[in-house]
Amino acid sequence: MLDICLLGTGGMMPLPRRWLTSLMVKLNGKGILIDSGEGTQVAIREAGLSFHDIDVILFTHFHGDHISGLPGLLLSMGNADRTEPVTLVGPKGLERVVGALRIIAPELPFQLEYIELDEPEKVLLLEGFEISAFKVNHNVICYGYSLEVKRAGKFDAERAKEQGIPLKMWNRLQKGEIIEADGKVFTPDMVLGPARKGLQVTYCTDSRPTQSIINHAKLSDLFICEGMYGDPEKHEDAVKKKHMTIREACEMARAAEASELWLTHYSPSMTRPKEYLKMAQSVFPGTVCATDGQKKVLRFCDEENTEEA
């Protein structure tokens, strides 16, 4: 079960009643935040989420609207008595950028650990997630992220019995342990059925459409993508500023065969994104014009999905 909250839906600058785009994803009490613009810490409070659950922060890129809230967020996490380390992931230069911003947040009661990306694609295993970072196409180095939760097969007692695996090992093997005993090696696949479909959320701001985004969003349960402009006349602006129109985001969702698309990172000039929803759904029916604080619980395929907001 994956708890998802899109904390804000704005691009460029925070506005009254529209926070900057940022995503929180929680799995088993561990949390991943993507981006942290000015005001994200307030959006976290408004959404009723806890600073304690932020174990990893992924940055798409270093434009102000995606990272300016970091020093304040770190201070508030410190004030909330966090002591466990926090892992920061982002493009090359991350430690230098964060170091500069920390001139106003020099003392924190927790360690920061940095993972800098400099390859076109990279897979990270963090807090139970398989995180794929992939380069997109913006006017500075920028990454999209796909967060996957893999799911092992069901426990199969019949198979375990057939192979004569001692009962006392069943539980440990089911939890993924490899056991050596009596000169034999026992592995989890010996007691498990075939792997089941996991969960996948793919996130991309800011970028022109790219094949890498489609590849990574492929069959995602949820694809969250910028739809900076709705008006078709803004297409030229989108090309020039290396952003995307709503139509382009929808075309990518369709090509990726995602289950659902949440549009976000709206231009301040687009005051009513829902004006473009009908057009968007004509391209990709599963499109949602996301709003601040939009939540969703993704459950594994043999559970039921629940929309909360």
Place this chain on the structure above:
Amino acid sequence: MLDICLLGTGGMMPLPRRWLTSLMVKLNGKGILIDSGEGTQVAIREAGLSFHDIDVILFTHFHGDHISGLPGLLLSMGNADRTEPVTLVGPKGLERVVGALRIIAPELPFQLEYIELDEPEKVLLLEGFEISAFKVNHNVICYGYSLEVKRAGKFDAERAKEQGIPLKMWNRLQKGEIIEADGKVFTPDMVLGPARKGLQVTYCTDSRPTQSIINHAKLSDLFICEGMYGDPEKHEDAVKKKHMTIREACEMARAAEASELWLTHYSPSMTRPKEYLKMAQSVFPGTVCATDGQKKVLRFCDEENTEEA
């Protein structure tokens, strides 16, 4: 006429419905902002004020809650097409701190000019204001600011006639010009009555009570002061963290004989500052528990004051 807007009333961190403490003061289309924490740019929009009117930004000190919103604010001022220079004033180190924060706002369409303070008191003449910066007592170097608008005497035609000042010079002298003609020097005081009472706003966060604050707030039309804690049991915390209680702020307002006191910079733990208003007014009757976006127009003594919010 001085337009005053207290953009936020929070201390430490921005909260839902409570922006960080920051003040905007406008005189004849020129504006001075004091402090710029995370979200101040949103508070400016909510208050219906313009980014164009920010000509000077005064910083009390470099704790995150007083300066973390600067990079985003500067970017938004740039997006609003400001091209005139902006003057930044603050404790020594200002240029280094702002330079570090500008790692995410490196390109601006306007110049920044820096005035660093390293003396206990300093008077600056900027945009029609006489600004007195004075050191206060916090756990880092911190300044309070008193903003005065001086007011010349009334034009006195009788005096001008008595002294035989040519009619064509009257208007220029009234506007403050010094004129040399026919081997004589004509000065404004020759056509003006005695100086009239000006307007004064004094601002102080974060500090323990000090005599310097009382001296600078003396007879101020408006004294804006932190009242971090209301509960008398928090006095020890206030001493330790070098902040002030509401009672202490009121005692200073009384000693300074200010016309009105606005309390601000409330601790996040103090959810309802108005619980302490009665106590506060028993110490200083002119106390107001300020709220976000509180506005006031201060008019010269022969005009009428109007409370807007």
